[in-house]
Every structure is written in structure tokens, then in C-alpha cells.
Amino acid sequence: MVGVTKAGLSELKKILDEHTDNDQAGLRLTADQSGTLGLIIDVETAEDHVLEHEGSKLLIIEQNLATSLEGITIDVDETPDGRRLVMTKKPSDQNRD
Numbered sequence: 001m002v003g004v005t006k007a008g009l010s011e012l013k014k015i016l017d018e019h020t021d022n023d024q025a026g027l028r029l030t031a032d033q034s035g036t037l038g039l040i041i042d043v044e045t046a047e048d049h050v051l052e053h054e055g056s057k058l059l060i061i062e063q064n065l066a067t068s069l070e071g072i073t074i075d076v077d078e079t080p081d082g083r084r085l086v087m088t089k090k091p092s093d094q095n096r097d
Contacts, residue, residue: 003073026057
């Protein structure tokens with residue numbers, strides 16, 4: 001499953017609260033045909049991975065995407081233009097000499 005830092009959880013919750021009042025909805029992490037990731041408001045399906053936070057279905061990830069994003073962490077970067085969600089991956093121990 002994708003990891004999310006405390007700052008990432010807070011930012012995702014803020015985004016969700018600003019864009020919907022549907023208690024059953026969450027932010028679905030999606031990938032388009034080119035592999036670009038994005039977030040949309042959606043409800044979970046039986047095959048989804050769901051991250052709940054403070055009683056909300058915060059992050060919804062389809063099974064195949066969740067598998068390909070194993071080891072990824074969602075965090076927040078402060079930029080001159082404001083807060084931005086970012087994804088990072090820990091280096092694999094197998095690649096070290």
C-alpha cells in the first residue's frame with residue numbers, strides 16, 4: 001500500500017473537505033494512459049485499497065495501481081506557490097553495494 005505522511009494526510013483531508021460533502025466519497029489516485037497520476041473524487045469499489053483517516057475514506061487506489069506504487073510515500077512540499085503533494089520512493093536495499 002502507498003504510505004502517507006501526517007502532512008500528506010492533512011493535505012488530502014483538506015482537499016477532500018473542500019471538494020465534497022459526500023461521506024462515502026474519497027480521493028481516488030488515478031493514472032492516465034501516459035502514466036500521469038492525478039486525484040479525482042470517487043467512491044470505493046470492492047477491489048480498491050482504501051486508506052481511512054479521521055473517519056473518512058481519504059485515499060482510494062485501484063488494486064493494479066496500488067501494486068505498482070508499492071513503496072511510494074505521499075508527502076507535502078512547501079513551495080513559493082503553496083503546498084503541493086509529492087510522491088517519493090525509498091531507495092531499494094537491493095541496489096546498494
